[in-house]
Amino acid sequence: xxxxxxxxxxxxxxxxxxxxxxxxxxxxxxxxxxxxxxxxxxxxxxxxxxxxxxxxxxxxxxxxxxxxxxxxxxxxxxxxxxxxxxxxxxxxxxxxxxxxxxxxxxxxxxxxxxxxxxxxxxxxxxxxxxxxxxxxxxxxxxxxxxxxxxxxxxxxxxxxxxxxxxxxxxxxxxxxxxxxxxxxxxxxxxxxxxxxxxxxxxxxxxxxxxxxxxxxxxxxxxxxxxxxxxxxxxxxxxxxxxxxxxxxxxxxxxxxxxxxxxxxxxxxxxxxxxxxxxxxxxxxxxxxxxxxxxxxxxxxxxxxxxxxxxxxxxxxxxxxxxxxxxxxxxxxxxxxxxxxxxxxxxxxxxxxxxxxxxxxxxxxxxxxxxxxxxxxxxxxxxxxxxxxxxxxxxxxxxxxxxxxxxxxxxxxxxxxxxxxxxxxxxxxxxxxxxxxxxxx
Numbered sequence: 001x002x003x004x005x006x007x008x009x010x011x012x013x014x015x016x017x018x019x020x021x022x023x024x025x026x027x028x029x030x031x032x033x034x035x036x037x038x039x040x041x042x043x044x045x046x047x048x049x050x051x052x053x054x055x056x057x058x059x060x061x062x063x064x065x066x067x068x069x070x071x072x073x074x075x076x077x078x079x080x081x082x083x084x085x086x087x088x089x090x091x092x093x094x095x096x097x098x099x100x101x102x103x104x105x106x107x108x109x110x111x112x113x114x115x116x117x118x119x120x121x122x123x124x125x126x127x128x129x130x131x132x133x134x135x136x137x138x139x140x141x142x143x144x145x146x147x148x149x150x151x152x153x154x155x156x157x158x159x160x161x162x163x164x165x166x167x168x169x170x171x172x173x174x175x176x177x178x179x180x181x182x183x184x185x186x187x188x189x190x191x192x193x194x195x196x197x198x199x200x201x202x203x204x205x206x207x208x209x210x211x212x213x214x215x216x217x218x219x220x221x222x223x224x225x226x227x228x229x230x231x232x233x234x235x236x237x238x239x240x241x242x243x244x245x246x247x248x249x250x251x252x253x254x255x256x257x258x259x260x261x262x263x264x265x266x267x268x269x270x271x272x273x274x275x276x277x278x279x280x281x282x283x284x285x286x287x288x289x290x291x292x293x294x295x296x297x298x299x300x301x302x303x304x305x306x307x308x309x310x311x312x313x314x315x316x317x318x319x320x321x322x323x324x325x326x327x328x329x330x331x332x333x334x335x336x337x338x339x340x341x342x343x344x345x346x347x348x349x350x351x352x353x354x355x356x357x358x359x360x361x362x363x364x365x366x367x368x369x370x371x372x373x374x375x376x377x378x379x380x381x382x383x384x385x386x387x388x389x390x391x392x393x394x395x396x397x398x399x400x401x402x403x404x405x406x407x408x409x410x411x412x413x414x415x416x417x418x419x420x421x422x423x424x425x426x427x428x429x430x431x432x433x434x435x436x437x438x439x440x
Contacts, residue, residue: 037072041065075145076122077111078167082147088169088211094162095119101211104356119163123153132254142237142254145170150237174219174241185213185350186360187405190379192426193363197346198224200418201303207316208350213358214307215239215283217350225279225303232272234265235283248275265289266327269296282306288327290320291336297343313347313364313375320344341366341373345414359403365412377408407432 045061048054056064070079081090081100089101095113099106113119120134127134132141139158143151148170155163175183177191186194197204198221206214222242225231230246238251250272253263265282266289272280273296280296282289284307297304310316317340324336331339349362361381367374383403411433415425425433 037069038065041068071118071122076118077113078122081109081111082149082167082169085171090165090167090169092119092163092165092167094164104211104352104358116162119165120155123163123165126151127153144237148238150239168239170239171241175216176223177220180217180220183358185217185358187379189407189428189432190360190363190405192428193378194221194348195224196418196423196425196429197414198222198303198305199226200414200421200423202345202414202418203297203302203343204305204346204348205316205320205344206305206307206348206350207310207313208307209309209311209352212350212352214350216358217348217360218281218283218305218307222281222305229278229303230276231279231281232275232277233281233283234268234272234289236265236286238283240281240283242281248277266292269293272296273299273301277301278303280304284308285320285323287323290323291327291329291331294320294324294336294339294343298339310349311351313349313362316347316349317366317373317375337373341368347375353403360405365410365414367413376410376412378410378412379405379407382406409435 042061042065045056045064070076075082077098078090078092081087081098084100084102086102087100091099091101091106092113093099095116095118098109098111098113100109101107113122124134126145127141127143130143132138132143134141134153134155136157139156140152140154143153145151145167150168150170152166153163177194180186181188181191194204204221206217208214219241222231222240222244225244227245229244230248231242231244232248232250233240233242234250234252236252238249240249250268252265252268253261265285265287269280269282269289269292273292278301280293280301281304282293285293286309290308293304293306308316308319310319320340321333321336324331324339325333329336344366347362347364347366348360349364350358351361352358359381360379362377363379364375364377367376381403382405409432415433418425
């Protein structure tokens with residue numbers, strides 16, 4: 001039987017862990033010296049077996065050593081999940097319930113922590129390493145794991161059932177635009193449009209829900225920013241993995257219990273304006289920093305990009321307007337609308353469908369209209385239902401659905417603006433726009 005499946009062996013592992021910590025306090029050992037850590041564990045196990053008369057097989061000793069090493073210098077029970085490239089999120093709902101988001105679908109794993117104290121030891125180790133702590137006065141904390149993954153922890157009294165951990169896994173190698181085409185997230189023509197827009201210096205907002213692929217798309221399209229341009233990224237927690245030559249990263253910092261030392265996104269956007277940035281990329285706007293981001297887009301930082309939580313392009317505009325109104329800028333609503341219309345040229349809407357796949361559902365250009373901002377769709381995702389045979393109907397299977405990307409027959413206003421910079425659209429777009437209508 002597996003070591004983790006018996007109470008006796010759990011108690012042995014806990015006791016061995018405590019003995020190891022005590023020995024390391026007396027004789028510190030660098031965590032990276034894995035072989036010496038294994039030798040120390042085996043020595044402690046020999047002593048325990050000699051004292052108690054307990055007999056362990058070589059396989060059980062090896063398993064115990066591996067599990068304790070993971071607890072001391074690794075990710076504990078989450079180690080194998082962190083190394084799985086198909087997993088984007090790890091969700092710990094207390095010690096006995098660990099879920100993962102694999103390829104867009106939530107799955108309950110067979111893994112678990114021994115108990116609440118085991119889970120808290122794991123959490124506190126990473127929280128303390130960043131000079132933070134969890135207690136009743138600070139029951140929610142954000143932290144970064146050594147590999148760049150983002151971890152959010154909530155403890156009682158905010159979560160009466162126990163400690164909650166949400167990990168957004170960081171992957172060093174992100175998908176290219178070609179990979180996204182192959183996965184069906186967008187069509188070749190849509191990719192050509194995004195490349196044309198990025199190279200032409202359009203300000204782009206990527207909108208979508210949680211886990212829809214906003215950051216993935218932002219990473220992919222950023223590769224087409226000209227190599228001679230300086231990029232400054234601003235993020236709450238560094239998740240972007242830009243491959244450009246000249247990238248400077250700014251990351252927000254939480255303050256202490258008294259709020260001192262805090263640097264929020266708004267402060268960082270203002271810093272970026274002083275850093276001679278050709279383009280500013282804000283990982284996600286979610287607060288009053290949207291006002292400063294819009295200002296940056298209208299004062300010489302053409303080609304800036306950001307993401308925002310919204311279910312459709314119209315909602316993205318309303319959300320930006322609302323957040324800007326809450327920024328204490330005292331700017332009237334009409335002035336903010338004018339700023340949005342001047343700052344943003346393109347909105348890309350992404351969504352995660354019911355089958356877990358991620359798709360661009362719409363690419364829209366913003367036009368100025370009397371009293372409002374007009375959203376003109378250039379490409380959209382069109383869903384069609386396929387007929388299925390009678391046997392599937394009898395079995396109660398739901399109809400199969402298929403979605404395809406299609407252009408909307410509209411020639412964008414930004415075409416001539418980009419052409420004036422000496423950049424011509426690719427042939428695939430010229431074929432579409434030669435017969436397309438100009439927006440009314």
